[in-house]
Amino acid sequence: MVFIQTPPELGNQYDDDRVLRSYLARTLPAEVLADVTASLAAMGELAGGELYRMQLADRGNEPVLTQWDAWGNRIDRIEVSPLWREAERIAAGQGLVATAYERRHGVFSRVHQFALVYLFTPSTDLYNCPLAMTDGAACALVASGNKALIERAVPHLTARDPRQFWTSGQWMTEATGGSDVGLSQTVARQENGQWRLYGRKWFTSAIASQMALTLARPEGNPPGGKGLALFYLETRNPHGRPNHILVNRLKDKLGTRKVPTAELTLDGTLAELVYGAGDGVKNIAPMLNITRTWNSVSACALMRRGLALARDFAARRIAFGAPLIEKPLHVDTLAGLQAEFEGALHFTFFVVELLGRSEAQQISPEQADLLRLLTPIAKLTTGKQVVAVLSEVIESFGGAGYVEDTGLPLLLRDAHVLPIWEGTTNVLSLDALRALQAIGGLAVLKRELGFILQGVREPDLVKISARVEQTAGQAETWLGQATQAGEAQVEAGARRFALTLGRAMALALLARHAQWALDHERDPRTLAAARRFAAAGINLIADMNAGDARLLARDDYSRAGLILSATKALNSAAGSALL
Numbered sequence: 263m264v265f266i267q268t269p270p271e272l273g274n275q276y277d278d279d280r281v282l283r284s285y286l287a288r289t290l291p292a293e294v295l296a297d298v299t300a301s302l303a304a305m306g307e308l309a310g311g312e313l314y315r316m317q318l319a320d321r322g323n324e325p326v327l328t329q330w331d332a333w334g335n336r337i338d339r340i341e342v343s344p345l346w347r348e349a350e351r352i353a354a355g356q357g358l359v360a361t362a363y364e365r366r367h368g369v370f371s372r373v374h375q376f377a378l379v380y381l382f383t384p385s386t387d388l389y390n391c392p393l394a395m396t397d398g399a400a401c402a403l404v405a406s407g408n409k410a411l412i413e414r415a416v417p418h419l420t421a422r423d424p425r426q427f428w429t430s431g432q433w434m435t436e437a438t439g440g441s442d443v444g445l446s447q448t449v450a451r452q453e454n455g456q457w458r459l460y461g462r463k464w465f466t467s468a469i470a471s472q473m474a475l476t477l478a479r480p481e482g483n484p485p486g487g488k489g490l491a492l493f494y495l496e497t498r499n500p501h502g503r504p505n506h507i508l509v510n511r512l513k514d515k516l517g518t519r520k521v522p523t524a525e526l527t528l529d530g531t532l533a534e535l536v537y538g539a540g541d542g543v544k545n546i547a548p549m550l551n552i553t554r555t556w557n558s559v560s561a562c563a564l565m566r567r568g569l570a571l572a573r574d575f576a577a578r579r580i581a582f583g584a585p586l587i588e589k590p591l592h593v594d595t596l597a598g599l600q601a602e603f604e605g606a607l608h609f610t611f612f613v614v615e616l617l618g619r620s621e622a623q624q625i626s627p628e629q630a631d632l633l634r635l636l637t638p639i640a641k642l643t644t645g646k647q648v649v650a651v652l653s654e655v656i657e658s659f660g661g662a663g664y665v666e667d668t669g670l671p672l673l674l675r676d677a678h679v680l681p682i683w684e685g686t687t688n689v690l691s692l693d694a695l696r697a698l699q700a701i702g703g704l705a706v707l708k709r710e711l712g713f714i715l716q717g718v719r720e721p722d723l724v725k726i727s728a729r730v731e732q733t734a735g736q737a738e739t740w741l742g743q744a745t746q747a748g749e750a751q752v753e754a755g756a757r758r759f760a761l762t763l764g765r766a767m768a769l770a771l772l773a774r775h776a777q778w779a780l781d782h783e784r785d786p787r788t789l790a791a792a793r794r795f796a797a798a799g800i801n802l803i804a805d806m807n808a809g810d811a812r813l814l815a816r817d818d819y820s821r822a823g824l825i826l827s828a829t830k831a832l833n834s835a836a837g838s839a840l841l
């Protein structure tokens with residue numbers, strides 16, 4: 263008796279994606295939608311067809327570092343896998359970075375670009391990583407106003423010709439840590455009128471890039487992020503030799519194994535200042551905000567891929583006498599995941615819309631504040647969702663989901679980087695608090711929620727709207743009370759506060775789209791998603807107790823003095839009993 267399961271299949275990933283198509287139909291003017299549809303359908307075909315087949319065939323390949331040639335020369339050559347070479351060619355040709363800078367569709371150019379990215383990403387084993395940094399570098403260079411560097415690099419970063427196309431690295435993390443970047447130890451010295459960098463970069467992704475933006479401390483500068491400066495460098499000299507960069511080794515990571523991530527020594531690397539000799543963290547922030555948005559889009563993309571596979575499999579797999587898709591419990595499980603994905607997509611693309619407005623200089627000051635606040639919140643919210651959703655997706659395949667050559671475990675491992683790189687959940691929660699302080703509190707967000715929800719009429723959506731607004735009010739109250747109680751209270755609650763805002767925002771956007779889909783498509787599915795998303799909960803600050811957190815998370819109960827005081831209390835009670 264043989265036991266054979268039918269593997270899941272993918273169709274055109276644009277045609278099959280009701281959520282993306284419905285979102286674009288609401289958001290894009292008809293003429294823009296008509297203009298971009300062919301490119302999205304072509305990318306959907308590629309992602310569900312040729313590229314997906316190539317991805318499955320490429321599963322066992324990883325980048326290879328060759329440090330020495332046969333004649334003893336240090337060469338540090340990195341060969342990426344065939345899938346990645348093809349992905350680079352497609353990315354350039356289809357304008358995955360260029361679309362944002364050509365700005366053919368004004369404020370909607372970012373929506374078009376990120377819809378392409380979303381379709382492309384899941385079939386490329388995170389080739390979106392070098393692309394995100396490339397986009398971020400182009401953005402940071404343009405923001406710097408450094409004419410020479412803009413002329414030198416931006417045409418390559420935004421090229422459509424694969425022979426001209428460059429990718430960029432973003433070298434920030436040092437052995438001192440990835441979050442507290444101000445501790446960076448790389449030094450910049452001026453030698454014969456040229457800047458040279460000396461130091462060790464500990465976690466540098468997509469090291470095969472032609473250029474990088476990095477941080478280093480010009481000699482004599484003060485400590486901290488302000489004393490760092492932002493530098494531009496090219497990884498090889500005009501003869502193709504490394505620019506005084508040694509690749510010490512590639513990292514052995516849980517996931518993202520196609521991404522060549524390296525430890526580097528910069529040993530006199532020639533570099534140029536991008537903008538001023540200080541304020542490096544501030545000057546690299548435009549890059550971070552772009553890569554964080556790519557991160558959110560990638561989270562949506564991986565959730566969508568997992569669900570596409572899980573749903574197709576559920577229609578094929580027969581157990582207990584019927585396909586899984588006819589089993590109420592399996593359907594219920596998938597529905598919860600689908601609702602999370604839909605909330606994530608609407609939230610992420612709302613941020614993308616704001617980014618597009620900002621770059622087209624058609625953004626109000628309030629919308630600019632929202633963009634600053636929501637970029638980290640979308641990143642941290644979707645980063646948590648993608649890991650939870652893909653964990654369930656793996657389980658929905660039973661044992662097959664746990665077997666490497668199905669290609670499924672890769673999804674979860676790759677997803678797990680999304681809450682980590684570009685700022686962990688906690689670091690971004692604190693960033694959101696800083697953004698909130700800079701924009702003067704939650705008033706802008708609350709106004710926007712009111713605006714988003716104003717057209718909602720369907721009775722369940724009206725109830726959902728009230729809940730969203732109530733939650734935003736409670737979040738504001740919590741922030742006020744925690745601020746009164748002191749910095750530690752605010753910091754302890756920052757993650758749950760940020761996730762509450764993120765989930766409230768996602769639910770509001772789901773509700774708005776649900777009303778539109780009922781009105782224009784007679785489609786109740788977004789309404790179902792909104793109800794389901796709401797049922798999973800949006801308020802994470804309701805039962806916040808910092809004292810409990812300290813008791814539960816720390817293992818130094820006695821050192822904290824708690825056992826001591828408890829013992830004293832017991833002793834005095836015993837003492838009084840004795841007397």
Ligand code: MFK
Pocket residue numbers: 390391394395432433434435440441442443444467486487488543544545547548550551553554556557560683684685686689693696
């Ligand atoms: C799929 C897509 C993903 C692509 C993957 C790429 C591969 C991975 C490549 C990597 O490099 S991963 C490493 C990424 N590293 C991080 O994301 C760093 C995480 N840590 C933080 O974000 C910290 O919060 C931070 C380093 C910013 C803290 O440093 P500081 O020196 O304490 O910064 P501070 O004082 O908060 O901010 C300095 C200035 O920058 C301030 O401006 P002012 O000087 O005018 O006051 C801030 O307002 C400004 N700033 C900071 N973050 C900003 C920002 N401005 C705008 N947007 C932001 N996000």
